[in-house]
Amino acid sequence: MKEHKKKLKLKVSAISEGTVIDHIPSESLFDVISILELDKTRNMITFGANLDSGKLTNKAIIKVSNQFFENDDINRIALIAPHAKLNIIRDYEVVEKKVVEVPDRVIGIVKCFNPKCITNSEPITTSFSVISKQPITLKCKYCEKITHEKQMVIR
Ligand code: CTP
Ligand code: ZN
Structure with a gap:
């Protein structure tokens, strides 16, 4: 070196x-x-x-x-x-x-992109299933709306 x-x-x-x-x-x-x-x-x-x-x-x-x-x-x-x-x-x-490896479920960490989602108005931990790992695509357990990698905001 x-x-x-x-x-x-x-x-x-x-x-x-x-x-x-x-x-x-x-x-x-x-x-x-x-x-x-x-x-x-x-x-x-x-x-x-x-x-x-x-x-x-x-x-x-x-x-x-x-x-x-x-x-x-x-x-x-x-x-x-x-x-x-x-x-x-x-x-x-x-x-x-x-x-590191993208997991199959994401609990917390990310905000749901749907402004009407209950997780954005109540103190509920977000929960998503990972639909795609590349690019990352998350499906909300509560509202079933999709959050795309480019829309991801850390809570
Ligand atoms: N490191 C450390 N303390 C040690 C040994 C290593 O903080 N006692 C750190 C090194 O500074 C480095 C990392 O651990 O940031 C990985 O160390 P090493 O495998 O020796 O470095 P690289 O071969 O450069 O690793 P890579 O290319 O996988 O990043
Ligand atoms: Zn949602």
Whole structure:
């Protein structure tokens, strides 16, 4: 690896144990933190945004010490960080890499696009079945209306 590239990687310190979530679009950083409830964790978190990356011009990275996620929880971020990569760190080494996958159901996270939907007037958690994963197409359990990827708004 070239020396300047090594230095870029060290902008956020290495961790000894935990999970590194890499290749997050910078604009989704705080939504990822909230979806994974990292705003409530007591574990050490470090993050960086607007870092240089080959694939994304604008990537963010989150490092959570001593915390490991279930696949179902990780897949909840697929809607907003489809290219995110997880690195499981044990004793400073990357022991496993995982990619995220769009789940079959989406609970919460997204608003129903139908302004008349009950979930937009009552405090009800949204629930959608995923009709298509590419592009993402969601069907509301309450009003059966479709929310397309381009219309997706995070709650
Ligand atoms: N990392 C870390 N702490 C460690 C080991 C790795 O924070 N003890 C971070 C690295 O900084 C990097 C990510 O975990 O952001 C993945 O590490 P590695 O697989 O070594 O990097 P790459 O080969 O560049 O991974 P990829 O191309 O899959 O993104
Ligand atoms: Zn609805």
